[in-house]
Amino acid sequence: MIRWEHLGTASVPDGGGELRLMRRGQEFSIMAPGGIELMNSRLSGSEEALARLGIERVGTDAHVLVGGYGMGFTLRAALAALGPKGRVTVAELVPEVIDWARGPMAELTAGGLDDPRTTVALGDVGELIRARAGAYDAILLDVDNGPEGLSRPANDRIYSGAGLATAKAALRPGGVLAVWSSAPSAAFTKRLRGAGFAVEELSVRASIHKRGGRHTIWMASLAG
Numbered sequence: 226m227i228r229w230e231h232l233g234t235a236s237v238p239d240g241g242g243e244l245r246l247m248r249r250g251q252e253f254s255i256m257a258p259g260g261i262e263l264m265n266s267r268l269s270g271s272e273e274a275l276a277r278l279g280i281e282r283v284g285t286d287a288h289v290l291v292g293g294y295g296m297g298f299t300l301r302a303a304l305a306a307l308g309p310k311g312r313v314t315v316a317e318l319v320p321e322v323i324d325w326a327r328g329p330m331a332e333l334t335a336g337g338l339d340d341p342r343t344t345v346a347l348g349d350v351g352e353l354i355r356a357r358a359g360a361y362d363a364i365l366l367d368v369d370n371g372p373e374g375l376s377r378p379a380n381d382r383i384y385s386g387a388g389l390a391t392a393k394a395a396l397r398p399g400g401v402l403a404v405w406s407s408a409p410s411a412a413f414t415k416r417l418r419g420a421g422f423a424v425e426e427l428s429v430r431a432s433i434h435k436r437g438g439r440h441t442i443w444m445a446s447l448a449g
Contacts, residue, residue, distance in 0.1 A: 229254070232329050235321035238349075246325050253296065253330055255322075263370065266333060269298040270433040271405060271440035272367060276302035278427065278444060279363045279403040286310040287362035290395075292350035292383070294322050296330060299365055299405075300337045313343050314361075316350035318368070323347070351383045354395045364392055364402045371406030371441070372413040384413065389420035393447065402445040409441045417445045 233246040242258035253266040264272075276299045280287060285308035291299050294317040303313050315338075317323055323345060326334045337343060346353055350368060372384035382388050384404070392402050402422065406413075409426065417424045422445035431438045 233321060233325060235319050237319055244319060244322070246329070248329065253333070255296070261370075264295050266296055266330075268431045268438075269296070271429045271431050271442065272296075272298035273302035273433065274427075274429045275299050275365050275367060275403055275405045275442055277306055278442060279303075279365050279401050280306040280311075282401045282444065282446060283362040283399065288312045288360065289314070289363045289365060290350070290353065290361045291315045292354075292364065292366040293317065293368040294326060294345075295367060297326055297334045297337055299367055300343065301335055303365070304337055304340055304342060307342065309342075311342055313340075314346055314353070315343065316346045316348060316353045318347075318349055320347050351388065351391075354383075354388075355391050358394050359397055361395055362397050362400050364395065364400075365405075366403065367405040371408060372404060372410055372416075384416070386416060386420060389417060389422075389445075393420060393422070396447055398447060400447050402443075404443040404445070406441040406443070414443065417443060420445075422446060423448075 227250045229247045229249045231245060232248050235244045237244060245256045247254040247256060255263045257263050289303050291313060294315050300313060300315055369380045414424055414426050425444040427442045428439045429442055431440050
């Protein structure tokens with residue numbers, strides 16, 4: 226049996242504790258405090274669907290904001306779906322996550338960070354959303370285990386009524402806010418609708434092999 230190897234530790238700002246990067250053979254895992262697994266390299270299907278489904282709704286020339294780099298699966302899928310005029314801005318709060326992507330997880334990154342259509346912004350995605358009104362065709366959020374902060378309590382602000390109003394203002398007409406979650410939330414669906422979005426709540430496979438567990442993706446759209 227192959228044992229897990231601890232490759233690195235990173236502090237999450239604002240009381241979020243520490244993240245740990247683990248490897249077992251070719252498998253990677255990023256763990257939150259308490260041994261909670263935030264992401265695993267074997268389960269990329271729903272992160273890829275987040276990008277694919279969002280871009281399907283806004284077109285291949287879109288400017289896409291990705292909140293949370295993770296293991297790069299959403300970025301890779303976004304770049305694959307976008308055309309040469311498309312752009313992706315990736316907001317990542319923890320600089321070490323990008324270091325890991327360029328280091329031990331470089332094979333997963335597959336050059337996405339060096340694609341000329343990619344811009345990496347180190348910092349809070351919420352700040353980036355607030356700073357630019359009408360800037361994005363799609364905002365893809367995967368900054369926690371869902372719309373309730375787990376790795377960082379401050380993430381709750383992004384998914385609050387005020388946070389959703391700010392995201393709405395950052396979208397262009399016809400834009401979409403796509404949110405990833407490990408589980409469904411009727412309360413969050415209601416909150417999205419209360420913010421004025423047309424909402425689809427989708428259940429997608431966690432694995433690219435179309436079997437096993439499911440995750441939830443909300444597609445919250447604006448009128449064109």
